[in-house]
Amino acid sequence: MDTDHLIIGGGAAGVFAALTAAEYGRRCIILEPNEQIGRKLRITGKGRCNLTNNCTQSEFMEHIPRNNSFLYSSIARCTPQDIMYYFSNLGVPLKTERGNRVFPVSDKAQDIVQALALELKKKKIPVIREKVKSLCIENGCCVGAKTTNGKIYRAATTLLATGGISYPATGSTGDGFRMAEKVGHTIISPVPSLVPIETEEVWCKDAMGLSLKNVSLKLYNKNKCIYESLGEMLFTHFGVSGPLVLRASAHILDEAPENYYLKIDLKPGLNIEQLDKRLQRDFSEMPNKAIGTILRGLLPTKLIPVILLLIELSPETKAHDITRVQRQALANQIKNLPLTIKAFRPVEEAIITRGGICVKEINAKTMESKLMPNLYFAGEIIDVDGYTGGFNLQIAFSTAFSAGTAMALKDI
Ligand SMILES: Cc1cc2nc3c(=O)[nH]c(=O)nc-3n(C[C@H](O)[C@H](O)[C@H](O)COP(=O)(O)OP(=O)(O)OC[C@H]3O[C@@H](n4cnc5c(N)ncnc54)[C@H](O)[C@@H]3O)c2cc1C
Known part of the structure; x- marks a missing residue:
């Protein structure tokens, strides 16, 4: 021997x-x-x-x-x-x-x-x-x-x-x-497992390099939220990565990743009513300012055009022209920014097998x-x-x- x-x-x-x-x-x-x-x-x-x-x-x-x-x-x-x-x-x-x-x-x-x-x-x-x-x-x-x-x-x-x-x-x-x-x-x-996620949304590529801190990420399977956590995530050329995303990926079990989707809450510290009040206050303090400018105090610059596009509101719209329905849609989008999962990144890029x-x-x-x-x-x-x-x-x-x-x- x-x-x-x-x-x-x-x-x-x-x-x-x-x-x-x-x-x-x-x-x-x-x-x-x-x-x-x-x-x-x-x-x-x-x-x-x-x-x-x-x-x-x-x-x-x-x-x-x-x-x-x-x-x-x-x-x-x-x-x-x-x-x-x-x-x-x-x-x-x-x-x-x-x-x-x-x-x-x-x-x-x-x-x-x-x-x-x-x-x-x-x-x-x-x-x-x-x-x-x-x-x-x-x-x-x-x-x-x-x-x-x-x-x-x-x-x-x-x-x-x-x-x-x-x-x-x-x-x-x-x-x-x-x-x-x-x-x-x-x-x-x-x-x-513990792997970055590719998303359908092409806008993720525009947000590439943006790191979000203190956001909440929710993972849904057939409209049921199966995972939620607070922390840090990152936009990349293919979709999303960072600790919150890697952890969420470990909860995607037997079914294909396409059966799942993600939602980002960009303001987890405020509930929807508090966020709506905050928007009302900003709008009344700056009635003649464009919404694209006002939102800079609330959101990362790279995400402002994305959110406004999703609710079909021009960044040039003046605060005093925004209707209650539009404002509520805005608050809802900030709390529930959706991401459609396309695929996992390959196993070679996963933290573990x-x-x-x-x-x-x-x-x-x-x-x-x-x-x-x-x-x-x-x-x-x-x-x-x-x-x-x-x-x-x-x-x-x-x-x-x-x-x-x-x-x-x-x-x-
Ligand atoms: C980027 C990254 C970050 C991570 N960070 C953390 C962390 O912070 N905390 C944590 O808990 N986990 C972390 N992990 C996971 C952790 O590193 C692994 O789970 C752990 O290293 C597994 O240890 P192991 O010895 O089983 O395998 P490995 O560390 O993969 O070691 C296997 C060894 O076997 C050798 N080998 C392979 N084939 C042969 C062969 N044919 N003949 C002889 N030898 C061979 C390889 O060369 C290798 O050295 C991370 C993983 C990655 C990729």
């Missing part, structure tokens, strides 16, 4: 599983095609790394829209607070921001990656620059893996932690799905395959995903902890 435990993938999950198993004095080897570990980790949280979410376990589960029962055991054994303690002990001070989101005090994801790399060195865990092509199976058990260079690494247990298929430039290209499928696992179709190895085929306590003895899984490769806020990295760490512990405790 070349090693006790062979870890395929040097991302958050693979590295943490190796470090966990090494705590038991076990030998581990990580195979990773990138020059350095944690390429995706480096770009998390816009380079700041939203490491975890400092919440309770029951709050955590509320942020996992699918298959959350699969995570009960691993989250209980490696909690967000355990991860905070772990990285603080590695010498990375952390801070908790709005929404319990945890970041390094330095605001540098690089510090997290460096701390892990240093720990791998201390524990003498080699990271070998190799891309795995297939799993090696003998007598119905996984005995290691073969690389694209033809080298075979034999191990008592093998962990597949190759991530999903989003941001493939970071190395996550879906190899793990193909390898697992080949040995009999079911792959739930990988689709994008929804889908992956079917959880029914994995032991939720040990992360061992129920179909192939000595094969384990951890991280985004598994069909479980969370909303934004540090939940996805915590899933990677917790499943890796369960896998690393179980592999190390296995009789070999």
Whole structure:
């Protein structure tokens, strides 16, 4: 045997599983095609790394829209607070921001990656620059893996932690799905989640670059509002993006995105009557001013022509010429600016991949395959995903902890 435990993938999950198993004095080897570990980790949280979410376990589960029962055991054994303690002990001070989101005090994801790399060195865990092509199976058990260079690494247990298929430039290209499928696992179709949204409205392109803060975004399915949240969003050349949009995308479940639509409330702090009163006051204070000018005090300039076009009112219309019906239509449009969803952006642009190895085929306590003895899984490769806020990295760490512990405790 070349090693006790062979870890395929040097991302958050693979590295943490190796470090966990090494705590038991076990030998581990990580195979990773990138020059350095944690390429995706480096770009998390816009380079700041939203490491975890400092919440309770029951709050955590509320942020996992699918298959959350699969995570009960691993989250209980490696909690967000355990991860905070772990990285603080590695010498990375952390801070908790709005929404319990945890970041390094330095605001540098690089510090997290460096701390892990240093720990791998201390524990003498080699990271070998190799891309795995297939799993090696003998007598119905996984005995290691073969690389694209033809080298075979034999191990008592093998962990597949190759991530999903989003941001493939970071190395996550879906190899793990193909390898697992080949040995009999079911792959739930990988689709994008936490992803920007393409809209029908061509005016979004004109508003490109506009970032809206403190707005409310509502997601509707068949006229029923299924999600609403306050925060920040962004207009792009294809439609909309930003935290509010990414979070909303995770609520678009089985049906096609075209069955859903969005509404932006540009003034969530005012109800419709209060907004109407505000417009009445502005109009009576500036009766001879054009509506296009008056609205500058209330709305981002780029959205004024859009809103006026939607209610068929010329920007040149003087305030004193605006009827009550027109004013009420204006207030309604400001509180309910509609966006028709055309499609998701491709999975390559998604923060995470929804889908992956079917959880029914994995032991939720040990992360061992129920179909192939000595094969384990951890991280985004598994069909479980969370909303934004540090939940996805915590899933990677917790499943890796369960896998690393179980592999190390296995009789070999
Ligand atoms: C832009 C962006 C920002 C994000 N921000 C956050 C955030 O702030 N907080 C949060 O919780 N989550 C965030 N996420 C999600 C989070 O990064 C992932 O869920 C997490 O990295 C998954 O870890 P993983 O180890 O399972 O997979 P990955 O991090 O994708 O690692 C998989 C590794 O496997 C390697 N690999 C692939 N194929 C092979 C092969 N054939 N042989 C050997 N190795 C292979 C890859 O090179 C890669 O290094 C973000 C994601 C993106 C894209």
